[in-house]
Amino acid sequence: MSRRNDHWSLGCITLLCGLLFPFTFAQAASAPPFPDMANSWYGYQESTQYLKDKGSIGGYPDGLFHPQDTVNRAEFLKLVFRSKGAAEPVTEDCFADVPSDAWFAPFVCAAKRRGIIQGYTVGSRQVFKPEQPINFAEAIKMAVLSYGSEIAEGSGEKWYQPYVDELDAKKILASWSYIPWAPITRERAADLIARYVRHDEDRVLPHLSPGCGKSERNPSLTLTVGGQERTYLLTQPSHASTSTPSTLIVAFHGRTNGNAQVRAYFGLDRSASDSFIAYPSGIPNGNGSYSWSDPGDKAQELRDFALFDAIVREIGDSACIDLDRIYVVGHSLGAWFANSVACARGGVVRASATVGGSTTMKNCTGPTAALIINNPKDTLSSHVAAEAMRDIRIAANTCSPKSAKTEPSSLSCMQYADCPLNPVVFCPHTIDRDRHGTYYPHLWPDGTAQAMVKFFEGL
Incomplete structure (x- = not known):
């Protein structure tokens, strides 16, 4: 077993442990906490920066963080203890595979003494398996018990459920946002602990955006992103209040229709009148088309x-948004991009709802509920591609391939089994003529907005 020091480089934050004051993350700096986090979700960047500023977390000697790498059991325990204070000195071997001089021994042995971990029995030996990747369920159990909650563990395959329920009840981390048995990455481990610290010490509910409780202001509709000036249209609910969190829908247009056009024909403003709805503008290509990516x-x-x-950040800083209820919508090229956003921001985007699109990604970073609508006769975005999107989402959400008919029946929808928190609904509809009778199977079917909003509201 390797005795290398891990690269969390965690420092003690004991002096800050007693502070109890309202706290929200400040506007993120232009630079990420580590250079290789530039493409990470901004919330993970903020969580990592938060722990870094407290001296609780660091990177590798090369200055990088490796946010997508998995975390082993020893590394996570060190993160937990350093977020609370130093562990006690080690006086004896506490597990057969944890020598007293190992860098992780103080944290593992302290956790054993406090009843946070029990280890595994292998033959006649009790071992900890320090280098085994830790999954969400194990990490959540360690975090919950480390922060003083007394919870009776469940039995059977779902032994972790009481710990998951604890995080759900406290609004620390929503149970839909992860798969319990999936390995946890470094950026998500940092986010989990930062959420716990903020809730436990700073009295903050992590699912509420920074705009909650602040004086109202209108979000800026022009943003500088990647050195370019970008714009979006915004529909705001008439009853919006900084004391009550609202949902946020980000709706993406296709290759040839701009955001004003899809705002008109999507029908979301009528069907989701209690939501903030952002309609970003893609970058014009100079030939009457738009793009969401560069070659x-x-x-x-x-x-x-x-x-x-x-966009999510700007609206969340200006208004009170429930960050557990962010949805993406798209049609055509906008559907391809919305599906890709949901894949890249798995565990952040609550649900995607798309018409006539797929994704260029092969694997998603986490679960997201999905409503996928496509006409099998569509030649602009093939049905094979839509089925591939369905299969990617079924895998990411750990659904069963078994399906049953579901509403709306007008779109021939089927829902897949065994993933109730993150359902996948696939709708191979047969509507192929628009309101003028023109044959166009790539259309946005009547009733789509209502179906999407009903899907969102049912989660």
């Missing part, structure tokens, strides 16, 4: 992921 962009690093992040 050569990697599928997981499309140019306008940063635009999505910036």
Whole structure:
């Protein structure tokens, strides 16, 4: 077993442990906390910066953080303890695979003494498996018990459910936003602990945007993203209040229709009148079309992921947004991009709802509920591509391939089984003529906005 020091480089924050004051993250600096986090969700950047500023977390010797790398059991325990204070000195081996001189021994042995961990029995030995990647369920259990909650563990395959329920009840981390048995990455581990620290010490509810409780102001509709000036249209609910969180829908237009056009034909302003609805504008290509990415962009690093992040942030800083209820919508090229946003921001976007599109990504970073609408006769965005999107989302949400008919029946929808928190609904509709009788299977079917809003509201 390697005895290398891990690269969390965690420092003690004991002096800050007693502070109890309202706190929200400040506007993020232009530079990410580590250079390789430039494409990470801004919330993960802020959580990492928060712990870094407290001296609780650091990077590798090369100055990078490796946000997508998994975290092992020893590394996570060190993060937990350093977010609360130093662990006690080690006087003896507490597990057969944890020598007293190992860098992680103080944290592992302290956790064992406090009943946070029990380890595994292998033959006649009790071991900890320090280098085994930790999953969300294990990480959540360690965090919950470390912060003083006394919870009786569940039994059977869902032994972790009481710990998950604790985080849900306290609004620290929504249970839909992760798969319990999936390995946790470094950026999400940092986010989990930062959320706990903010809730436990700073009395902050992480799911509320910074605009909650502040004086009202209108969001800026022009943003500088990647050195370019970008714009979006915004519909605001008439009853919006900084004391009551609202939902946010970000709706993306296609290759040839601009944001004003889709705002008119999507029908979301009527069907989702209690939501903030942002309609970003893609970058014109000079030939009457628009784009959401640059040639050569990697599928997981499309140019306008940063635009999505910036819009969510600007609206969330100006208004009171429930960050657990962010939705994306798209049609045609906008559907391809919305699906890609939902894949790249898995566990952040609550749900996607799209017509006539797929995604260029092969794997999603986390679960997101999905409503996928496509006509099998569509030649502009093939049905094979839509089915591929369905299969990617089924895998990410750990659904069963079994399906049953569901509403709306007018769109021939089917819902897949065994993923109730993040349902996948696939609608291979047969509507192929527009209101004027013109054959156009790539259309936005009547009733789509209502179906999307009903899907969102049912989550």
